[in-house]
Amino acid sequence: MPPTSKLSRIRNIGIIAHIDAGKTTVSERILYYTGKSYKIGEVHDGEAVMDWMPQEQERGITITSAVTTCNWKNSEIHIIDTPGHVDFTIEVERSLRVLDGAVIVFDAVAGVEPQSETVWHQADKYGVPKIAFVNKMDRVGADFFRVIEMMKERFSAVPLPIQIPWGQEEKFQGIVDLISEKCVIWDDSSKGAHYEAIDIPGDLMPEVELQRERMLESVAEFDDDIAEKYLGGEEISQKELHAAIRKATLAVRLVPVLCGTALKNKGIQPLLDAVVDFLPSPEDVPPVSGIHPVTKEELTRISSTKEPLAALAFKVMQDEGRKLTYLRIYSGQIKTGEELYNASKNRKEKASRLLKMHANKRERLEQAGAGDIVSVMGLKETATGDTICDEAHPILLESMEFYEPVISQAIEAKTPADQEKLSLALQKLMDEDPTLRVKYDDETAQTVISGMGELHLDVIIDRLSREFHTQVNVGKPRVVYRETIRKKVESEGHFERELGDKKHFGHVRLILEPLERGAGVETDWIPETDALPAEYVRATEEGISEAVQSGVIAGYPLVDIRVSVAGLTIKEGESSPIGYKIAAASALRDGFNKADPLLLEPVMMVSVITPAEFMGEVIGDINARRGEVQEITPKGAISEIRARVPLKALFGYSTDLRSATQGRAVFTMQFFAYDQG
Numbered sequence: 001m002p003p004t005s006k007l008s009r010i011r012n013i014g015i016i017a018h019i020d021a022g023k024t025t026v027s028e029r030i031l032y033y034t035g036k037s038y039k040i041g042e043v044h045d046g047e048a049v050m051d052w053m054p055q056e057q058e059r060g061i062t063i064t065s066a067v068t069t070c071n072w073k074n075s076e077i078h079i080i081d082t083p084g085h086v087d088f089t090i091e092v093e094r095s096l097r098v099l100d101g102a103v104i105v106f107d108a109v110a111g112v113e114p115q116s117e118t119v120w121h122q123a124d125k126y127g128v129p130k131i132a133f134v135n136k137m138d139r140v141g142a143d144f145f146r147v148i149e150m151m152k153e154r155f156s157a158v159p160l161p162i163q164i165p166w167g168q169e170e171k172f173q174g175i176v177d178l179i180s181e182k183c184v185i186w187d188d189s190s191k192g193a194h195y196e197a198i199d200i201p202g203d204l205m206p207e208v209e210l211q212r213e214r215m216l217e218s219v220a221e222f223d224d225d226i227a228e229k230y231l232g233g234e235e236i237s238q239k240e241l242h243a244a245i246r247k248a249t250l251a252v253r254l255v256p257v258l259c260g261t262a263l264k265n266k267g268i269q270p271l272l273d274a275v276v277d278f279l280p281s282p283e284d285v286p287p288v289s290g291i292h293p294v295t296k297e298e299l300t301r302i303s304s305t306k307e308p309l310a311a312l313a314f315k316v317m318q319d320e321g322r323k324l325t326y327l328r329i330y331s332g333q334i335k336t337g338e339e340l341y342n343a344s345k346n347r348k349e350k351a352s353r354l355l356k357m358h359a360n361k362r363e364r365l366e367q368a369g370a371g372d373i374v375s376v377m378g379l380k381e382t383a384t385g386d387t388i389c390d391e392a393h394p395i396l397l398e399s400m401e402f403y404e405p406v407i408s409q410a411i412e413a414k415t416p417a418d419q420e421k422l423s424l425a426l427q428k429l430m431d432e433d434p435t436l437r438v439k440y441d442d443e444t445a446q447t448v449i450s451g452m453g454e455l456h457l458d459v460i461i462d463r464l465s466r467e468f469h470t471q472v473n474v475g476k477p478r479v480v481y482r483e484t485i486r487k488k489v490e491s492e493g494h495f496e497r498e499l500g501d502k503k504h505f506g507h508v509r510l511i512l513e514p515l516e517r518g519a520g521v522e523t524d525w526i527p528e529t530d531a532l533p534a535e536y537v538r539a540t541e542e543g544i545s546e547a548v549q550s551g552v553i554a555g556y557p558l559v560d561i562r563v564s565v566a567g568l569t570i571k572e573g574e575s576s577p578i579g580y581k582i583a584a585a586s587a588l589r590d591g592f593n594k595a596d597p598l599l600l601e602p603v604m605m606v607s608v609i610t611p612a613e614f615m616g617e618v619i620g621d622i623n624a625r626r627g628e629v630q631e632i633t634p635k636g637a638i639s640e641i642r643a644r645v646p647l648k649a650l651f652g653y654s655t656d657l658r659s660a661t662q663g664r665a666v667f668t669m670q671f672f673a674y675d676q677g
């Protein structure tokens, strides 16, 4: 099914997986076979092309998404390499938001691991069609069909093996393509660049026939034409099968499953074929939606260069001191040197240079259009999540969801020279990373950074030193708390002061009520605000909002609370906005103190995979950390334990778990909720 129009030949895909499943190795091989990199970089040698940040090479993990473009069979594939570590979940979400399709990589031995489950569900949340690649078929313990069974248990979409392995573990020699009914084998001497399709050996036939029948049955369930032919015993052509599988994949009903070993150079080219055959082009995805920035009218844009421009800035990064903004263009076109409009900031920006990024080199473009992912230089004000569009036809695309930080750490410049560089460096890091927060603590004269986890902050501190040559002393990581109340109260705030010959009066009455966990903050007005002077209403809201942010008990933001304004007292000639702002903040603080306040701490959902013999130790240890076991799932010789554990009790957990289980258990964690400790 050769694609025709330019747009239909574009694939914007992400490669997502559990840590260590082999995403980077798979991406490397893709770049090699599509001719973009001339040497295969091995992750274990610290040479991979995609993992270009020094920390990534040292740690052997992928931290930042790098977008890279390659060509395969007349199609242009833009790949975003996404991180597997849970501290960088935001990066995965950020990429999913702008992708049209995903390849999910599984380890043939470990199967469906907690993080692959999370990313699968994240992809479902954004309705992203997927194909699965069962990697590491060469490893001892590899079992393709067990991974398929695990997928069936965990996910609602039906996994559809369109290949089966020819041999497993050290006997893995290639794949059987169930659609073309051919075996594919690779030539080791060319590092797998050469491969050929051969006839299926006779001894494999019974298994191949059985698996092909199963594949046809699954496809028939989603496609009436195929069902009719299948039931009538008619021949189904490859073309018809491709079309039916494509349709069911795009509808997120079926997930084609392929297999191979990236490290041993087998299985990558058919994976690229499947990306082109089964994953959507920008034309196949629904129009992007947004609102008019002023009238708030709902708007959509179809993927076409003829429509007005709409693009989302999904990533901002510093590159040799210059700011690069990655844009997903949904509609319209951008030309080099053109003036663009940032609808989120209501600012004009100039695209001084347009670039198509490869993992470690770049190609200059004169223009880019709908469906493209490009990087732009010259957008000074644009931050992650902003919409870039045509000023005459403005649109605000739905912004991305960001997570609240859970860990903070005090940092202090080592020398006065470092102090000078620190705030600028932190500002640049914040432009890139919306999950990083920075606050200056007046009392201790320290800067406090907060983020998604210990590793996140470690990487930030490391980058300060390496990229910004700013050395800092660091304090201990601390969890970030929230404050809330347990009782409904009424309170009032009164302010009266004379400044020069002007009086500043304000009087605000509030009602504070506790809300359920996770509800956030709600503000209500009991009197009609139309009947009150708008500037006093605004000032009252500002006062409430500032007090909510700066906290009452220990300076942490307030959550799960409803603040209702019961009334403002107005004194002609004396009332002033400052008066209401200060009165509102003091009413809130006063009420909060009377409302039985308490601190909430971040609680994480921890998932531990452990061999059965260490179950007792692992559970005992979770209990000792004030954790609550939610679920235990046996998976053969191993078990998965899911538990809610306060983050504070998890410092040093990875070292403790390793020593308690001789390094055989692994864990991942994710923010679950703010709750009572």
Ligand SMILES: Nc1nc2c(ncn2[C@@H]2O[C@H](COP(=O)(O)OP(=O)(O)OP(=O)(O)O)[C@@H](O)[C@H]2O)c(=O)[nH]1
Binding pocket: 017, 018, 019, 020, 021, 022, 023, 024, 025, 026, 043, 044, 060, 061, 062, 083, 084, 085, 135, 136, 137, 138, 139, 260, 261, 262, 263, 264
């Ligand atoms: N035996 C075997 N090992 C593999 C295969 N593919 C990758 N590996 C190894 O598995 C390890 C992890 O591979 P990566 O490609 O770094 O995995 P990743 O998923 O990108 O990991 P992060 O970037 O840290 O999330 C490396 O040591 C690879 O050499 C494979 O097909 N077979």
